[in-house]
Amino acid sequence: MMANKGVVYKEPGVVGVEEIGYPDLVLRDGPGVNPLNVGRKCEHGVIVKVVTTNICGSDQHMVRGRTTAPSGLVLGHEITGEVIETGRDVEFIKKGDLVSVPFNIACGRCRNCKQQDTHICENVNPDRPGSAYGYVDMGGWVGGQSEYVMVPYADFQLLKFPDKDQAMDKILDLTMLSDIFPTGYHGAVSAGVKTGSTVYVAGAGPVGLAAAHSAQLLGASVVIVGDLIEERLEQARSFGCETVNLREHANLEEQIEQILGVPEVDCAIDAVGFEASGHGQNAEEAPATVLNSIMDITRAGGRLGIPGLYVTGDPGAKDKDAQEGALKIRFGLGFAKAHTFVTGQTPVMKYHRDLMQAILNGKAQIAKAVNATVISLEEAPAGYKEFDGGVAKKFVIDPHGSLK
Incomplete structure (x- = not known):
């Protein structure tokens, strides 16, 4: 079994980088996982090797102790990566695809998803409509500030970049498609x-x-x-x-x-x-x-x-x-x-394909606008502290040293 490290919330003001266990296509019990989601089989999902994952202001709310997030929660809902394993029921996404992962987790089957309201999917969070990776009261889906992460409902959710080399040249812009x-x-x-x-x-x-x-x-x-x-x-x-x-x-x-x-x-x-x-x-x-x-x-x-x-x-x-x-x-x-x-969370899938095209064709320079700043996974705790101080940077974590 391969190793996997991730950024973990420990207590107010403190995060750490720890071994978190390699993901598989089942939602296992752990910090913050809703009991009704434990054991949920995800053959419709994939395992993603994380290329970039970003620190978000929403993460900071938890790290500051302003929510009921439990100690041990793996953080991170802004994920871009390469698919390295596909579930039995995945038909269109393939191993090797470079993809953007919407921070909303959405089944594609419920009434809201069919209306493009993927931010309030009815089937992924037993507590209320809507879910996200690595976030308190969102069903317990494991966060992606890590080396590897499981992504459910892959055929529906994932945005595949059409050319991997072109995408890697624009990766600091494309990493922003998962959320901000x-x-x-x-x-x-x-x-x-x-x-x-x-x-x-x-x-x-x-x-x-x-x-x-x-x-x-x-x-x-x-x-x-x-x-x-x-x-x-x-x-x-x-x-x-x-x-x-x-x-x-x-x-x-x-x-x-x-x-x-x-x-x-x-x-x-x-x-x-x-x-x-x-x-x-x-x-x-x-x-x-x-x-x-x-x-x-x-x-x-x-x-x-x-x-x-x-x-x-x-x-x-x-x-x-x-x-x-x-x-x-x-x-x-x-x-x-x-x-x-x-109000409400953003239905990422309503916009991400169009914004990808704007990036790939030079119409949007979002990385420059937000001052994208690359750090390693080990530097994430320091990045959280610096971001909390109000620095004008968007921290992009590069867990495998993949970026040029």
Whole structure:
């Protein structure tokens, strides 16, 4: 049996690289695995040798202790790799294929999957619709920040790259197809971005930068990115975004007006989520800040795309309501302005093929936009710490030293 190492959540603020066991086509018992999923046979699945796997802000929520993730959970839901074993029921995916793995796990058979709502598949998580690799309360599918990982429902889910050599030349862009590029793009599409739109993106982390780049691809005339960290804002400016520093200048409307001449935008994207901070020099965590601020600055009749993660349980929150996912949102303002809110995880498969073509044909430079930075598997714990400090990088883990 081959060995397999992976990145494991140990306790708040601590991850480690450990032996995790080589995968097979059965979902075995382990940390975070739903008892109703234990022993689930996956002859429709494949074993993937991981070429790249990325650290995500959603992972950081768990590592900070802001969820009920158990110790020992193998992390990682952004996976790109080579198929090295196929199950008995896999017909079209072949050994040797280089593939992108959507972070949503989806069966392809249920009502939601048939409607392209693969983010809320009904058959992969016994607790609720929707699942992902290496994530708390998502059914217990083993994470892919590892050397090898099992991927179920391979024929339905996997996006095969048409030419392996071409794909490896563009791998730092293509690795973003498993999550953040489709997630940023979904945020922009959900916000109604079109030719000529003025767009505000809250948050200059990797998803916010992906949303900003996506808004540009969709034809936005001006994309404004707001954040509290100047290094991240500098990264947004590097590919043509306007920026607002909400640590130095707390009044968002005034800053929008200085850029556009009016204190509002056509549409807005929340790429921050439930660990949002207030604005200003001494601001503290205030989880409804972004949602309320984007209602303030979005025109009447506008749309709000919300790819930022919100949770039903946040044990690290400062007040009891927020611990249960209840936030003080000015919903009446959104009602009065006839806003449209689009929430939920991204249905990756709705977008990933088109975005792959944009990458392969030179129309999208997502790796440059998010400052993709390659590290080894052993460097992952240090990468988590650096990312948690707000560095303007998207860490790409190269478990086998496959990248040039």
